């Protein structure tokens with residue numbers, strides 16, 4: 001402990017002052033110093049360090065700044081380092097010198113809690129008699145990059161200039177990296193260009209910044225520039241270059257890079273092998289990927305995941321399974337890789353099958369990642385029983401609900417049709433980040449509670465949670481489902497000036513939907529014309545959909561939207577269907593048959609309609625006219641019964657739907673009767689108790705006839721029916737639908 005006799009030491013390492021050292025070390029202390037330093041070097045645990053520390057306190061050597069600095073270095077940066085302990089040691093030093101401050105700042109900058117690095121830096125400014133130097137700035141700037149703290153990093157940049165350190169290559173490299181990770185490529189490039197003596201790290205920082213910042217073209221250009229300047233690239237360079245190829249989906253250049261690596265004998269470590277593997281997979285060369293994978297001596301979870309993901313994307317389940325079976329350890333990370341490979345690639349059923357298998361196996365226990373994946377798969381399928389089971393599992397095992405899991409639970413309950421439960425999870429959550437709020441807003445929106453969604457958005461702002469792009473997509477969606485035109489417009493135009501969120505393609509599509517759906521077609525067109533980004537297919541689809549609703553007499557607009565759409569996506573089946581429906585609605589039958597001929601000639605395949613319903617934890621799927629279900633006979637006789645009942649109350653099938661091309665089927669007379677959602681509802685009626693709601697999930701938009709039939713069934717059978725289609729929920733009760741027929 002510091003006593004009064006302790007000299008207040010803070011000796012600069014290279015003191016240029018003329019004063020003689022006020023605290024010269026006696027020869028014995030000097031001897032002790034060497035002994036202690038060699039002891040510190042021999043330590044290989046915090047426990048041993050603590051023993052040396054105690055000895056240093058006894059001999060007073062702890063107050064020799066040089067020795068104390070060594071102790072800090074060992075406790076903060078050694079392989080067995082403990083930052084808490086380093087901090088304790090630091091706090092005991094009466095006046096740490098700059099070297100000691102820098103050591104602590106550096107250790108915190110690479111720790112999981114980089115903000116500590118900035119806090120120590122602030123203390124340094126107050127308590128240290130020296131100004132931060134070229135060993136301080138690279139690390140605080142690194143901490144600012146980790147935190148993406150743009151303003152803080154800019155302030156450091158200013159201090160660097162003031163301290164005349166702006167020609168230091170280490171500092172400049174860290175600034176390039178900082179601006180790159182904050183997404184400001186212009187500033188990153190400005191610093192890069194001004195770096196006087198660029199080393200390989202300078203080039204690497206800029207190439208990586210371009211590759212990760214969505215400018216792969218520039219990254220590759222820079223790589224060529226680097227060659228011209230005769231700077232020899234290393235493995236880090238090649239990882240950046242490969243990532244640019246992957247972003248550009250440029251297999252040829254990617255292949256060239258791989259051979260370049262070989263020719264130039266660049267050290268191929270695991271990270272670089274993984275980058276090559278990722279490039280081959282994402283650019284679609286499974287053969288090359290497989291060859292490389294088989295050759296790789298060392299593989300980590302990333303390598304295995306890349307293979308699993310690639311095969312799952314291709315729908316090669318057996319191959320994916322082979323890869324999984326070959327994995328050396330079936331720990332939870334391996335299981336998660338397989339589950340999420342299926343879940344992320346639109347195969348929720350397969351994902352859940354693996355999840356069930358995991359529960360039976362003794363190899364591993366589900367962790368947070370597993371549960372998030374399984375919840376998301378349940379949400380996609382509308383498999384509420386399973387989702388609920390996962391909720392119980394979380395509670396039973398005392399797994400802490402972080403924001404990620406909370407978001408997944410809310411999303412699952414909302415998408416499975418239990419909005420109340422979703423809200424319950426929301427209100428009982430201890431921590432609510434922007435994703436938790438946004439998921440709840442989305443839940444309210446898809447169930448047609450637009451006003452409530454907007455109220456929740458205001459509460460979110462009151463809670464000082466900053467909305468992001470996802471929040472705005474959900475809020476605008478809420479406006480479009482409920483026809484809140486003015487509110488939607490107000491929020492859309494506030495996005496950038498008030499909240500600093502740049503409207504993206506999804507926001508424009510939502511806005512076109514809000515305007516188009518409510519009949520403001522001309523305004524929608526004006527908005528599209530003013531878009532600062534090129535309108536995407538989804539924007540044109542939305543406009544075309546609006547034309548179908550309101551476009552009577554405005555066939556020209558529909559045709560324009562359709563031709564724009566087909567320019568971007570020539571095989572868009574939905575475009576032909578929508579346009580042909582518009583022709584049918586206005587009686588232009590010659591054009592309808594013309595379109596149908598084009599579709600036939602092009603061999604355009606439609607996505608088959610599919611509805612699913614979960615009964616007792618098992619998901620049953622129905623296609624149109626399906627008779628593969630084992631209760632098929634009962635289902636069809638139920639349908640006959642329904643038809644008779646409907647007829648008795650005067651229901652006539654909606655002929656206009658028969659005459660139109662519906663999204664899924666050809667114009668067959670009986671097609672309407674056999675739509676997949678009707679089969680699923682009929683199955684729900686015979687297989688669930690009379691008080692249970694029937695929950696059906698459909699992959700396409702529900703057709704008008706099925707919508708009216710579901711309304712009637714909800715009255716005639718006194719059953720709640722929840723139908724989730726591609727866009728939203730329809731909650732049928734007592735003959736009405738929650739969408740108020742606005743969909």
Ligand SMILES: [Zn+2]
Pocket residue numbers: 672675702703704705706707
């Ligand atoms: Zn239908």
Ligand SMILES: [Zn+2]
Pocket residue numbers: 707729730731737738739740741743
């Ligand atoms: Zn509805």
